[in-house]
Amino acid sequence: MRIILDGMGGDNAPDEIVKGAADVSLLIEHEICIVGDEPRIRKILSNEKHDSDKLTVRHASEVITGEDSPVKSIRKKKDSSLVRGMEMVRDGEGDLFISAGNSGALMSGGIFILGRIEGIDRPAIGSTYPILSKNTASLLIDAGANAECKPQALVQFAIMGSIYAKEVLKIDSPRVGLVNMGTEPGKGSVMLKETYELLTETAPQAGLHFVGNIEARDIPIGISDVIVCDGLVGNVVLKMTEGMALSISHLIRQKFTEGLVAKAGAALLYNKLGELKKAFDYTEYGGAPILGVKGAVVKMHGSADAKAVRNSIARAVPFMENRVVENITNSICKLQAESSEGTHG
Numbered sequence: 001m002r003i004i005l006d007g008m009g010g011d012n013a014p015d016e017i018v019k020g021a022a023d024v025s026l027l028i029e030h031e032i033c034i035v036g037d038e039p040r041i042r043k044i045l046s047n048e049k050h051d052s053d054k055l056t057v058r059h060a061s062e063v064i065t066g067e068d069s070p071v072k073s074i075r076k077k078k079d080s081s082l083v084r085g086m087e088m089v090r091d092g093e094g095d096l097f098i099s100a101g102n103s104g105a106l107m108s109g110g111i112f113i114l115g116r117i118e119g120i121d122r123p124a125i126g127s128t129y130p131i132l133s134k135n136t137a138s139l140l141i142d143a144g145a146n147a148e149c150k151p152q153a154l155v156q157f158a159i160m161g162s163i164y165a166k167e168v169l170k171i172d173s174p175r176v177g178l179v180n181m182g183t184e185p186g187k188g189s190v191m192l193k194e195t196y197e198l199l200t201e202t203a204p205q206a207g208l209h210f211v212g213n214i215e216a217r218d219i220p221i222g223i224s225d226v227i228v229c230d231g232l233v234g235n236v237v238l239k240m241t242e243g244m245a246l247s248i249s250h251l252i253r254q255k256f257t258e259g260l261v262a263k264a265g266a267a268l269l270y271n272k273l274g275e276l277k278k279a280f281d282y283t284e285y286g287g288a289p290i291l292g293v294k295g296a297v298v299k300m301h302g303s304a305d306a307k308a309v310r311n312s313i314a315r316a317v318p319f320m321e322n323r324v325v326e327n328i329t330n331s332i333c334k335l336q337a338e339s340s341e342g343t344h345g
Contacts, residue, residue: 001320003313004094007036007082008063009101011303014041017100019172020309022050027310028317034095035060036081062083066302069313070104074112081317089295096320098287098312100300107145115145119332121153122146123292124231125299126164127238131222138219139165139174140227142233143288145321151195154178154228158199159335160328161226164186167322168315169225177214177224179233187213199228206335210325211322251315291328296320 005021007014014034018041021032027030031054034041040058045055062080064073074083086109088094099106103125110123127143141161146153159177165174176197180188185196196213203210207281214223216237229237257263286300298316301308318324 001094002031002033002093003316003320004085004088004097005032005034005313006081006085007034007041007057007100007310008060009099011100012305013100015044016305017309018044019048019306020304021055021313022048023306024310024313025051025054028054028314030054030317031056032313032319033058033088035085035088035148036063037061040259041122050106053154055145058084058088064102064105065181066102068102068105070102070108071112074108075100082109083113086110086295086297089170090114094295096298096316098298098316100302100304100309102289103144103299103302106297106299110290110295110297114295114297117292117294117329117332119336120156120292120328122149122156123290124153124157124160125234126161126291127234127288128169128286129219129227129238129241131220136222137169138222138225138227138314138338139169140219140229140237141235141291142229142231143238144231145290146231148232149191149230151198153190154195154230155198155202155206156224156292156332158208158210158228159331161176161228162206162208163327163331164289164291164324165225166318167324167325167327168318171225171319173209174225175211175223176208176226176228177211179216179219179227179229179237180213183215199341201334205338208332249279270302287312289324290320291324294325294329296325 007017008019014036021034025032033056035058038057041057060079060081062077064077064080064082085097089097090113125145126139126141129138129140139161145252162174162176165171180192199210211224287300290297296319300312
């Protein structure tokens with residue numbers, strides 16, 4: 001299988017992108033093709049240890065920046081690394097596309113170049129959410145692609161997220177929870193009440209393990225393996241969690257440097273503090289899958305360094321190996337067929 005990597009997307013491109021690809025080429029068996037400014041990429045590769053049999057370069061003369069309009073850039077910058085890379089996946093020259101570039105352009109490219117899976121109203125971004133108490137992770141979907149959603153879209157998010165959690169995160173019978181202001185079925189807005197009813201009705205047909213409404217305070221303790229919400233709520237949850245993690249890390253560092261006794265304690269707990277820092281480190285968890293398009297696409301953090309790139313590629317391998325896109329397509333198709341039979345029956 002072949003991984004297509006956007007060499008020019010992100011704040012630290014192409015240097016950190018190429019270095020991460022070089023590192024991971026020594027660890028995985030799949031080929032990696034870096035798309036971008038070939039002379040610059042090859043110059044960086046010449047100074048990095050890598051597997052030349054697995055690492056290739058495809059030239060692209062343009063770059064979509066963070067300031068570019070997502071839709072316009074997809075249409076006008078035809079020779080950009082992002083567009084060329086997605087076209088390679090569309091045309092069967094690659095099995096997975098990874099980029100740290102413009103999120104909006106990546107989503108637009110997924111829709112306009114790869115196309116939506118039939119039956120999916122809106123693609124969504126899934127974000128791996130660390131559950132520290134269990135040393136594991138959940139999947140939050142949607143993480144920011146769709147600020148407003150209809151109940152049907154949230155049900156589709158649940159189905160896609162459940163399949164991803166099972167095939168990539170290796171969670172048997174993933175628990176699916178709907179983020180709400182209370183756990184009772186009658187809580188929340190009209191849209192959330194309708195979503196709850198639709199999820200309850202659809203769960204048996206779609207093979208979902210729906211556990212009902214979940215409150216935000218229970219998300220960090222792992223009350224569900226798939227956290228379903230619209231993109232506005234999902235983005236707030238992620239940003240709030242990130243802010244809390246930074247605040248806690250800062251507070252711990254401050255307290256362990258106040259006086260000789262505290263410093264001595266910090267020295268004794270050095271390894272454990274390192275484990276805590278690692279648990280909060282986003283670079284450990286890989287990128288965020290864009291689910292609902294006809295191709296495996298992963299969005300890396302815009303400030304991804306070589307370590308984040310390496311982990312994103314390595315952790316995304318099951319996404320293409322276990323044919324998550326095909327599984328989602330089949331699941332949605334089967335659900336539509338069953339619903340149609342029920343309607344006509």
